[in-house]
Amino acid sequence: MAFFEGERLRERFGQVLLPAVYSRANLAACHAELGTFTEGGALGEEGLQIAEAVNHLSSLMVASWGIGLLALRQGDLRRALSLLERAVGICREADQPSNFFWMAAALGEAYTLAGRVADAVGLLTQAMGQGGRGPITTRCHLSLGEAQMLSGYLEEAHALIERTLALAREHQERGNEAYALHLLGEIAAQHDPPQLEPAEAHYRQARALADELGMRPLQAHCHLGLGTLYAKSRQPEQARAELSTAIALYRAMDMTFWLPQAEAALAQVEKR
Secondary structure, eight states, rough: SSSGGGGGGGOOTTTTSSSHHHHHHHHHHHHHHHHHHHHHHHHHHHHHHHHHTTTTTTHHHHHHHHHHHHHHTTOOHHHHHHHHHHHHHHHTTTTTTHHHHHHHHHHHHHHHTTOOOHHHHHHHHHHHTTTTOOOOHHHHHHHHHHHHHHTTTHHHHHHHHHHHHHHHTTOOHHHHHHHHHHHHHHHHHHHHHHHSHHHHHHHHHHHHHHHHHTHHHHHHHHHHHHHHHHHHOOOHHHHHHHHHHHHHHHHHHHOOOTTTHHHHHHHHHHOO
């Protein structure tokens, strides 16, 4: 990013995307995973302003994706949906199937978080039907698995995410590995009755990897998952510790979307 300043700011150097925009969008995405949303937001906005100033569609697409993903990780759904729908729309308009996976994976996740599971499944199924490999398909699989889980298709979701975990490990996609482990924990916890031991093991593995990589939003989600699981299994001390940690992390990162859920779970534990 430092290299593409001054006269280089609007130069494409033979690339499809403006490097000055692409670097900022990817930095914003990194900050999203670290939970440093203020820093990432500033970089993402810079990239968006550069892309808008030159009115370059492909660069607008990636800039919208970068800051949209950051909004998604923080739980600002309204902003995330607006930006990610714009990114997907531009991707289709510019006919860039190779970038559709990235855009669709993020928007599909946003749709799922917003309760629009059918929209998520339709979009992600379309993306996966275009083929592809590597991290781009991993992200689509993760998003689709979450949508399947919330639709009640637990066995299908489990099978898909087990395959996704194997691929993430094969290609050393450690961030995606952490997300896959967390989602396996969520799937196990969704069973009736919950599959307590597998859920706990997956949550703990995901949290350990998130701790190592500095993925603080995912750390918070793992603490929430463990706290909720311990509450279900009537382990109040463990539940209280995990939920309190989740609440502290959510507040520190201003991730207010998940706070009510964590606070309600803790209140239930305190009543017992």
